[in-house]
Amino acid sequence: MLLADSLQLALRAITAQRLRSFLTLLGIAVGIAAVILLTSIGEGIHRFVLGEFSQFGTNVIGIHPGKTKTGGTAHGLPSSARPLSLEDAASLHRLPHILAVTPNVRGNAEVEGNGRTRRTLIYGVNANLPKIFRSTLQSGQFLPADDEGSARAFVVLGSKVKNELFGSENPLGQRLRIGGLHFRVIGVMAAKGQFLGIDLDDTVFIPAARAQELFNREGVDEINVAAEEGVPSTIVARAIKERLIARHGREDFTIVTQEEMLKTLSNILNVLTMAVGALGGISLLVGGVGIVTIMTIAVTERTGEIGLLVALGAPRRTILLLFLGEAVALSALGGLLGLLLGIGLAQLIHFALPTLPVHTPLSFVLLAESVAIAIGLAAGVLPARNAARLNPVEALRTE
Numbered sequence: 349m350l351l352a353d354s355l356q357l358a359l360r361a362i363t364a365q366r367l368r369s370f371l372t373l374l375g376i377a378v379g380i381a382a383v384i385l386l387t388s389i390g391e392g393i394h395r396f397v398l399g400e401f402s403q404f405g406t407n408v409i410g411i412h413p414g415k416t417k418t419g420g421t422a423h424g425l426p427s428s429a430r431p432l433s434l435e436d437a438a439s440l441h442r443l444p445h446i447l448a449v450t451p452n453v454r455g456n457a458e459v460e461g462n463g464r465t466r467r468t469l470i471y472g473v474n475a476n477l478p479k480i481f482r483s484t485l486q487s488g489q490f491l492p493a494d495d496e497g498s499a500r501a502f503v504v505l506g507s508k509v510k511n512e513l514f515g516s517e518n519p520l521g522q523r524l525r526i527g528g529l530h531f532r533v534i535g536v537m538a539a540k541g542q543f544l545g546i547d548l549d550d551t552v553f554i555p556a557a558r559a560q561e562l563f564n565r566e567g568v569d570e571i572n573v574a575a576e577e578g579v580p581s582t583i584v585a586r587a588i589k590e591r592l593i594a595r596h597g598r599e600d601f602t603i604v605t606q607e608e609m610l611k612t613l614s615n616i617l618n619v620l621t622m623a624v625g626a627l628g629g630i631s632l633l634v635g636g637v638g639i640v641t642i643m644t645i646a647v648t649e650r651t652g653e654i655g656l657l658v659a660l661g662a663p664r665r666t667i668l669l670l671f672l673g674e675a676v677a678l679s680a681l682g683g684l685l686g687l688l689l690g691i692g693l694a695q696l697i698h699f700a701l702p703t704l705p706v707h708t709p710l711s712f713v714l715l716a717e718s719v720a721i722a723i724g725l726a727a728g729v730l731p732a733r734n735a736a737r738l739n740p741v742e743a744l745r746t747e
Contacts, residue, residue, distance in 0.1 A: 383629055383631075390621030410605075412602045461533075462522065487518075488535030491553060505533060519536060529561065671728060
């Protein structure tokens with residue numbers, strides 16, 4: 349039997365029972381649509397989260413006081429670990445492949461200015477912060493490169509803080525009171541937006557030494573380092589580790605590279621994407637069961653036709669391929685319908701909720717259609733084998 353004749357017979361068998369065939373392929377379509385929709389949302393969130401972290405660069409290295417593996421100070425618990433200092437940060441400037449270093453002292457305090465008061469997040473940093481975190485200024489300048497111990501009382505405002513305190517007025521040169529200290533405004537940061545729910549514009553930047561005085565602290569919360577692009581972060585991290593061990597006498601700190609963090613985060617998000625895709629795949633199994641059921645019924649209904657084909661000389665391999673082709677055609681058509689439905693729903697959700705990232709990679713589309721065809725092939729094997737094994741004489745006697 350020619351391939352064209354086999355395809356024609358398979359399509360006729362499908363169109364002869366339109367409602368039954370449609371319901372069968374609908375089971376596959378729903379499964380494919382569920383997989384595409386869930387994986388599109390998962391992949392979109394994956395790209396969004398990695399993009400949020402990558403906006404600060406992939407060459408950032410953070411040093412935190414306390415050794416995490418031995419119970420450091422990550423959760424604010426008492427520790428005998430030596431705190432990181434401004435001198436530790438200064439000592440890292442001279443290491444190879446390091447572009448910029450800034451200490452970081454964080455706290456929350458009331459900011460008073462222009463007759464208004466706002467409680468906000470205070471960052472104690474130095475002049476290198478814009479280089480490390482790719483920040484830009486809206487007006488004025490950032491903190492000058494003063495000596496850490498004698499930094500002048502200057503302040504740079506986040507765009508939201510500026511709007512809350514000064515509105516449309518120019519804040520440059522104005523005096524502010526933060527806690528019990530007075531500062532002069534020298535700059536306003538450009539709007540940065542949200543980062544995983546944190547408003548990056550609702551911040552204030554002052555010199556790290558002034559922040560230590562403001563919050564009555566001896567050490568710093570962390571040290572941030574920007575390494576040269578193209579240099580493996582492990583090399584820079586190893587040099588930082590050796591320098592700080594030489595200063596502290598032991599490894600009582602934790603080094604976290606942006607590269608390692610992004611890799612770990614990507615692996616976690618990949619697992620979550622596969623997990624939600626597997627949940628949608630349950631519907632594909634249901635669709636496969638539907639194909640087995642329908643093809644078994646088709647074999648029973650077409651026993652006489654099978655006997656006639658065998659009597660006319662059709663080999664059993666042709667009968668097998670005929671019913672396998674019908675099962676694969678049903679699953680392939682269901683897969684295409686599911687792809688259209690899944691991608692359409694994903695884009696509809698993105699249109700209704702623009703903040704929800706949705707992305708459907710081509711690899712997911714090809715994989716989903718391949719899985720649909722494979723399920724049809726697997727589901728059609730048993731009914732097709734039963735059809736090919738029928739005794740032609742007994743089959744012809746069947747009404």
